Amino acid sequence: xxxxxxxxxxxxxxxxxxxxxxxxxxxxxxxxxxxxxxxxxxxxxxxxxxxxxxxxxxxxxxxxxxxxxxxxxxxxxxxxxxxxxxxxxxxxxxxxxxxxxxxxxxxxxxxxxxxxxxxxxxxxxxxxxxxxxxxxxxxxxxxxxxxxxxxxxxxxxxxxxxxxxxxxxxxxxxxxxxxxxxxxxxxxxxxxxxxxxxxxxxxxxxxxxxxxxxxxxxxxxxxxxxxxxxxxxxxxxxxxxxxxxxxxxxxxxxxxxxxxxxxxxxxxxxxxxxxxxxxxxxxxxxxxxxxxxxxxxxxxxxxxxxxxxxxxxxxxxxxxxxxxxxxxxxxxxxxxxxxxxxxxxxxxxxxxxxxxxx
Amino acid sequence: xxxxxxxxxxxxxxxxxxxxxxxxxxxxxxxxxxxxxxxxxxxxxxxxxxxxxxxxxxxxxxxxxxxxxxxxxxxxxxxxxxxxxxxxxxxxxxxxxxxxxxxxxxxxxxxxxxxxxxxxxxxxxxxxxxxx
Numbered sequence: 001x002x003x004x005x006x007x008x009x010x011x012x013x014x015x016x017x018x019x020x021x022x023x024x025x026x027x028x029x030x031x032x033x034x035x036x037x038x039x040x041x042x043x044x045x046x047x048x049x050x051x052x053x054x055x056x057x058x059x060x061x062x063x064x065x066x067x068x069x070x071x072x073x074x075x076x077x078x079x080x081x082x083x084x085x086x087x088x089x090x091x092x093x094x095x096x097x098x099x100x101x102x103x104x105x106x107x108x109x110x111x112x113x114x115x116x117x118x119x120x121x122x123x124x125x126x127x128x129x130x131x132x133x134x135x136x137x138x139x140x141x142x143x144x145x146x147x148x149x150x151x152x153x154x155x156x157x158x159x160x161x162x163x164x165x166x167x168x169x170x171x172x173x174x175x176x177x178x179x180x181x182x183x184x185x186x187x188x189x190x191x192x193x194x195x196x197x198x199x200x201x202x203x204x205x206x207x208x209x210x211x212x213x214x215x216x217x218x219x220x221x222x223x224x225x226x227x228x229x230x231x232x233x234x235x236x237x238x239x240x241x242x243x244x245x246x247x248x249x250x251x252x253x254x255x256x257x258x259x260x261x262x263x264x265x266x267x268x269x270x271x272x273x274x275x276x277x278x279x280x281x282x283x284x285x286x287x288x289x290x291x292x293x294x295x296x297x298x299x300x301x302x303x304x305x306x307x308x309x310x311x312x313x314x315x316x317x318x319x320x321x322x323x324x325x326x327x328x329x330x331x332x333x334x335x336x337x338x339x340x341x342x343x344x345x346x347x348x349x350x351x352x353x354x355x356x357x358x
Numbered sequence: 359x360x361x362x363x364x365x366x367x368x369x370x371x372x373x374x375x376x377x378x379x380x381x382x383x384x385x386x387x388x389x390x391x392x393x394x395x396x397x398x399x400x401x402x403x404x405x406x407x408x409x410x411x412x413x414x415x416x417x418x419x420x421x422x423x424x425x426x427x428x429x430x431x432x433x434x435x436x437x438x439x440x441x442x443x444x445x446x447x448x449x450x451x452x453x454x455x456x457x458x459x460x461x462x463x464x465x466x467x468x469x470x471x472x473x474x475x476x477x478x479x480x481x482x483x484x485x486x487x488x489x490x
């Protein structure tokens with residue numbers, strides 16, 4: 001059978017953002033994949049040389065709308081570690097609450113998009129309907145639905161009062177019930193299992209060797225979640241990384257579904273343990289040194305390398321986003337798969353090109 | 359950095375990377391930092407059970423650095439990114455985009471450098487020029 005080269009993307013119905021794959025196929029089977037990027041590269045890292053290190057919080061929030069809180073938190077952790085700033089305990093818990101709300105809305109967004117990728121429009125609608133309630137919480141507590149700007153170097157800029165906490169807990173109960181009601185459909189429906197079970201398999205050894213992160217890594221049976229490092233207030237909360245062992249699209253779906261419910265539990269724990277007190281401290285001086293900061297984004301481990309020499313601007317800011325680490329896995333997942341499975345498998349890594357081409 | 363950082367050279371980086379892979383480390387990413395108009399730091403980040411370890415390679419900008427994609431295949435993407443943004447070249451890359459991952463094929467400047475190394479051939483000595 002002769003080889004045919006098929007361009008997949010950058011504009012494709014399942015891709016909300018531009019990613020191009022050069023697929024070599026024999027008959028209907030993919031034999032080789034070469035990814036191409038660069039359609040929306042912005043060079044945001046370079047802005048650190050002309051923006052004040054405080055202003056960079058707003059810049060990194062715009063690396064990715066879906067996880068703006070977590071980008072800012074990772075950056076702030078790095079600067080705080082470099083400057084020896086001790087963040088007030090209440091601020092640490094507030095960071096956990098907003099970051100887990102972000103994880104929930106990101107996973108619900110993905111669960112909807114994933115259902116949409118194989119034509120399950122009703123499931124797509126249900127997940128996005130639930131997601132709106134999480135967005136309502138973001139809007140009423142931070143003033144914005146997507147780009148949530150609460151982190152500052154030294155703490156957070158907003159607080160939650162007892163009425164807000166009580167309202168969020170009520171809403172979380174509804175959200176939990178509604179998500180749980182979709183469990184049977186998502187995990188047992190013929191349409192879902194037919195399109196996901198055994199597709200895009202990544203073994204435990206492959207997932208670790210390639211350097212994948214997040215649900216892609218944990219869906220292949222590797223117990224690794226950066227939150228277990230205990231940053232912010234995660235060291236005071238009880239949780240275990242969500243792990244599945246099959247390494248296929250179905251396993252990655254299960255990990256994200258279970259993590260959505262886990263986030264609800266983490267928010268409840270954080271709200272029950274949150275102490276009273278200040279939410280930020282005054283920052284004096286300028287950062288100096290070299291630091292690596294890591295947190296767990298919805299898509300996996302996020303890494304910031306920060307170098308500063310005592311000026312208000314940074315020497316170098318390097319952002320390694322989870323999708324950047326997961327794209328090489330596509331080269332292993334796709335060969336041997338049918339062309340019709342490519343959109344589902346690509347979407348199963350939850351590609352965020354906005355993050356990748358920061 | 360508070361984590362262990364091991365200095366490596368152009369000659370030892372592949373051997374050290376192979377050794378760390380056998381020890382069970384996974385590849386996390388690489389960072390390129392411009393030090394001055396002639397030199398860069400290439401920092402390799404590895405991780406085992408969430409414990410980071412770094413290699414630091416300090417080289418001149420015209421050095422042809424051996425690609426670690428022969429050990430960790432997934433490193434090809436970040437090495438291509440460094441080629442594009444810093445004008446540094448890697449030898450024996452698993453997939454070499456030849457500075458077209460982010461840039462147009464005709465671009466000579468290194469967007470993330472204050473000073474760009476202009477070269478016509480991979481192995482030829484390069485001259486350092488101020489970016490125009």
